[in-house]
Amino acid sequence: MWKWLHPYAKAERAYQLCNTLLPYFAVIAVLGILVGWVWGLAFAPADYQQKDSYRIIFIHVPSAIWSMGAYSSMAIAGLVALVWQIRNAQLAVIAIAPVGAAMTVIALLTGAAWGKPMWGAWWVWDARLTSELILLFLYLGVISLYHAFEDKRAGGKAASILALVGVVNLPIIHFSVEWWNTLHQGATITKFDTSAIDSSMFWPLMINILGFAGFLGAVTLIRLKTEILKSEQHRPWVKALAGGK
Amino acid sequence: MQFESLSEFFAMGGYAFYVWLSFGSCALIIIALVVSSIQEKRKLLQQVSAQSAREQRIEKAKLAKQQESQS
Numbered sequence: 001m002w003k004w005l006h007p008y009a010k011a012e013r014a015y016q017l018c019n020t021l022l023p024y025f026a027v028i029a030v031l032g033i034l035v036g037w038v039w040g041l042a043f044a045p046a047d048y049q050q051k052d053s054y055r056i057i058f059i060h061v062p063s064a065i066w067s068m069g070a071y072s073s074m075a076i077a078g079l080v081a082l083v084w085q086i087r088n089a090q091l092a093v094i095a096i097a098p099v100g101a102a103m104t105v106i107a108l109l110t111g112a113a114w115g116k117p118m119w120g121a122w123w124v125w126d127a128r129l130t131s132e133l134i135l136l137f138l139y140l141g142v143i144s145l146y147h148a149f150e151d152k153r154a155g156g157k158a159a160s161i162l163a164l165v166g167v168v169n170l171p172i173i174h175f176s177v178e179w180w181n182t183l184h185q186g187a188t189i190t191k192f193d194t195s196a197i198d199s200s201m202f203w204p205l206m207i208n209i210l211g212f213a214g215f216l217g218a219v220t221l222i223r224l225k226t227e228i229l230k231s232e233q234h235r236p237w238v239k240a241l242a243g244g245k
Numbered sequence: 246m247q248f249e250s251l252s253e254f255f256a257m258g259g260y261a262f263y264v265w266l267s268f269g270s271c272a273l274i275i276i277a278l279v280v281s282s283i284q285e286k287r288k289l290l291q292q293v294s295a296q297s298a299r300e301q302r303i304e305k306a307k308l309a310k311q312q313e314s315q316s
Contacts, residue, residue: 042247046258055257099278102274109267113266113267114263222282223285226282229289233289233296239293239297242291242297243294243297
């Protein structure tokens, strides 16, 4: 496996891999979000209690899930960067961070717009909401720490360490609805056995989650390509690429 | 379709403001991130090609100067 994996530590090979993967993620993103939104907004039935306001779930849950998914991927990349000293993994950390931050902002915004009609408040200092806000600050911390260093390798190292330390926040977000008394409702889809959600709402939600995953992957790949090019900009292969286009 | 008419669809059962605020801001953020990511890459490639063109010009000028002094 290592023999197969190792060439991707080379920047040019990693760049080619990004190019190969990008179209798949882009197609999943466009199709998933398009189908998911139309289905969720127009064809899924209204909730018996929350009526049409619940339709926010079709973007709130996917963005919240991937705000944490992106953070775990970023932390794994950070671990790889620190343990094996692989420069591309550092670049992956800084490529994911803005996308994860955007996911977190979407989750917070849609949560606020859902909370106002249902709870009567845009924001409450509730465990789930507060820990998600901390997640946003962690993302912003990783981004600014990376850019604070003149030496980008040192910056990448520092950002990776912060990304790893911040992992402690993930279980806090996930279990916050169980550990503390909270306004936020409990898990909806992770308990299949009790089926907290009807299949007429479950499938459009799943498609949206898939679409958001595609979006996260596609934009991360584009940003990773840029980061690879930036760190290799004095190499002949990048010059050839820039000259050719 | 869950709605009788288009205007009913936009009204979202009275929750129009909150639903469209969510979906609107989400779409805006998604589009902005995609556009800025693509632009960033394009700009970088332009910079690289401008830089290598400059290096080539310098190299050429050096060569011309050398030939001038030899002749």
